[in-house]
Amino acid sequence: MTTLTPVLTRNWDQPDSFTLAGYERDGGYTALRKALAMEPDAIVQTVKDSGLRGRGGAGFPTGMKWGFLPPDSPNPRYLVVNADESEPGTCKDIPLMMANPHVLVEGVIISAYAIKSNHAFIYVRGEVLHVIRRLQQAVRDAYAAGYIGKDILGSGYDLELVVHTGAGAYICGEETALLDSLEGYRGQPRLKPPFPAVAGLYGGPTVINNVESIASVPSIVANGADWFTSMGTEKSAGFGIFSLSGHVTRPGQYEAPLGVTLRELLDMAGGIRGGRRLKFWTPGGSSTPLFTEEHLDVPLDFESVGAAGSMLGTRALQIFDDTVCVVRAVLRWSEFYAHESCGKCTPCREGTYWYKQLLKRLEAGQGSEQDLDTLLDLSDNILGRSFCALGDGATSPVVSSIKLFRDEYIRHFEQGGCPFDPAKSTLWGGAAV
Missing domain, CATH: 3.10.20.600 (Ubiquitin-like (UB roll))
Incomplete structure (x- = not known):
């Protein structure tokens, strides 16, 4: 399996890939026309049959998530796209929105139509101003072309789409904290249940999906579920x-x-x-x-x-x-999680703080093997006990690095300092290897 499958990235090499004209030239918005001729439930079923799983990290089946919306709620339904890409190392949604924003816009329209929603939001991280401007222009162009607004393409379907700028907080990548932020409150996770599908944005049934998940919908509608399942594996299609x-x-x-x-x-x-x-x-x-x-x-x-x-x-x-010190790498990640913890729950707020203190001491060669046991004990008190997944995620590099590189941790305090010369590691700004 050494062949790439350019679908979302197919036109990234075109100088006008981000424009409406460039997107339409490559077949853009033909899937929307096909979708509007289908029953909404048929689109949901197609996405279920495709096996598309959430591309934001959790991997939950997208069509199944759409199917959780209660049919009898008196409140409006909402579609929210989580474009608050904040995970260290994650850098796929931002270039996708920069190079091909219209595939996301088209995906939003089709998905909103499928779940019978007339209001959609794209929640974007505030620091990526260039992406925000490009998305806003794409939405304006889609409105002008009749793809968004009243009576879309004469179908009788109406949709309002808003690009919302967040203030820049890792915790707002958690779906319920994102909803609080979108409503104008401080971004902190909500207690579940009720889940967003039942009581989400403004108390209405809400679907929250990642950028890549929604951007994958047009190609599934255009080519069919069998086309999508022909790629990937049986349980991880596409x-x-x-x-x-x-x-x-x-x-x-x-x-x-x-x-x-x-x-x-x-x-x-x-x-x-x-x-x-x-x-x-x-x-x-x-x-x-x-x-x-x-x-x-x-x-x-x-x-x-x-x-x-x-x-x-x-x-x-x-x-x-092999020039990188794993202790320092884990320290840097732990500093990030300590900084980004919203502070709502004690395990995460206090646990990430002590991660940072202990790892700083270990990286400087001033710790002991007992500190490793303390780190693992801390992890046991965070994992599964924090209010949301931020705390759980913070434990992953700590626990796995001790399991895989315990000898390297020990070398730090046995030698009284880091056994790696930082000047040899390009990752930390040193000379090129």
């Missing part, structure tokens, strides 16, 4: 954008079938930079347990990665070579 970053010769976005391996992706990306050796990597961003070179041939699908002890997550493949 294609996905794999983001390779770090110590790789040609970092970037590689759109491939689910089930591709890191070895195959590295072959296409030119291997580890500078001819170095792979030391460790993340299969789905920093909140997934680490893998090593022993996992090069693990199929990158939800089931295989889970069986190997990690999570596919957002397919953010951060590659670290």
Whole structure:
């Protein structure tokens, strides 16, 4: 499986890929016309049959999620696109919205029609101003062309689409914190149940999907469920954008079938930079347990990665070579989680703080082996006990790194400092290897 499957990335090399004219020239909005001639429930069934699973990290079946909306609610239904891409190492949605915003817009219209919603929102991270401007222009152009608004293409279907700018907080990537932020409140997770499908935005039934999930809908409607299931694996169907970053010769976005391996992706990306050796990597961003070179041939699908002890997550493949200190890498991630914790629950608020303190001491060579036991005990008190998944994700690099590289932690305090020379690691701003 060494062939890429450019669907979402097909026209990224075109200079006008982000324009309405460029998108229509490549067949854009033909899926919308087909969808509007179908019954909404038929579209939901098509997405269910395709096996599309959420591309935001959790991997929940998209069509099934749509089907959870109660049929008898008196409140309006809402569609919300989670474009608050914040996970360290995750960098697929932003280039997708930059290079091909209309595929997301078309996906929003089809998805909103399928769930019988007349109000949709794209919640974008506030720091990516260039993306926000491009999305806003795409939405304006779609309104002007009659793809959004009243009586879309004469179908009698109305839709209002709003691009909403967040203030920039990792916690707002959690779907209920995103809803609070969208409503104008401080972004903090809500207690569930009720789940958003029952009582979400403004108390109405709400579907929340990732950018890539919604952007995949037009191609499924246009080509059919069988076309989508012909790629990937039986339980992880279709294609996905794999983001390779770090110590790789040609970092970037590689759109491939689910089930591709890191070895195959590295072959296409030119291997580890500078001819170095792979030391460790993340299969789905920093909140997934680490893998090593022993996992090069693990199929990158939800089931295989889970069986190997990690999570596919957002397919953010951060590659670290043998010049990198794993203790320092985990410290940097833990500093991020401590900073981004919303503070609502004690396990996450206090646990991530103590992660940072202990790892700083260990990285400086001032710790002891007892500190490793304390870190694992901390992890036991965070995992499954925090209010949302931020705390759970923060434990992943800590626990997995101690399991895989306990000897490296020990070398730090035995030698009284980091055994790696930071000047040799390009990751931390040192000289090139």
